[in-house]
Amino acid sequence: MKRLKKFVLRAFCSASIACLAPSAVLANWQYQVSESKFDGKKTKGAFVYSDTQKEALIIWAHPDRGEVAFDAPRIVLNPGMPFICDTSDNGLMSVSYLTFDNAGNKLKEVRARFDVSSSNETLSVRNAENQSYNFGPALIAAMNEAAEIRFRFVDDCGTESISKFTLNGFKEVVERIRTEHP
Numbered sequence: 001m002k003r004l005k006k007f008v009l010r011a012f013c014s015a016s017i018a019c020l021a022p023s024a025v026l027a028n029w030q031y032q033v034s035e036s037k038f039d040g041k042k043t044k045g046a047f048v049y050s051d052t053q054k055e056a057l058i059i060w061a062h063p064d065r066g067e068v069a070f071d072a073p074r075i076v077l078n079p080g081m082p083f084i085c086d087t088s089d090n091g092l093m094s095v096s097y098l099t100f101d102n103a104g105n106k107l108k109e110v111r112a113r114f115d116v117s118s119s120n121e122t123l124s125v126r127n128a129e130n131q132s133y134n135f136g137p138a139l140i141a142a143m144n145e146a147a148e149i150r151f152r153f154v155d156d157c158g159t160e161s162i163s164k165f166t167l168n169g170f171k172e173v174v175e176r177i178r179t180e181h182p
Contacts, residue, residue: 027169046173054080055163075125085157086116095153099146108142143170
């Protein structure tokens with residue numbers, strides 16, 4: 001958990017990024033606004049820990065760079081693994097996700113390709129215009145309709161990861177990122 005908390009803080013606040021507003025808690029999600037010390041550009045986002053507290057899911061956007069209303073969402077999954085084994089040439093990992101309603105009924109099952117980070121610690125969805133794997137807006141829409149989401153992938157060395165996140169407060173987080181001016 002200590003390593004995961006450091007990762008989440010590094011994602012929002014680092015030597016080059018200053019946190020502007022204290023975290024607000026919206027149900028399970030923690031909301032954060034940060035600013036680049038280099039160019040002053042702001043980032044708005046939120047994160048949630050998994051039910052086991054070993055994984056984190058981060059949603060963020062740069063409104064100063066034209067990323068408004070999640071037209072260009074950034075979604076980062078930290079599966080809590082020290083290393084994601086990726087032997088592909090394209091840096092993409094096949095990930096399945098399931099969404100469920102409050103009664104536990106499966107709403108959606110999707111298989112998609114996530115980018116593997118250069119540090120091999122995270123998987124991410126970016127706005128990828130003109131790319132076949134641009135499913136960020138569809139993932140946001142699926143999460144808006146669900147009470148829970150589960151991610152599953154098997155890395156290239158055969159290690160399986162399953163992460164489960166409760167989505168209480170997700171709609172409020174999306175609305176806050178969409179409408180609040182940093």
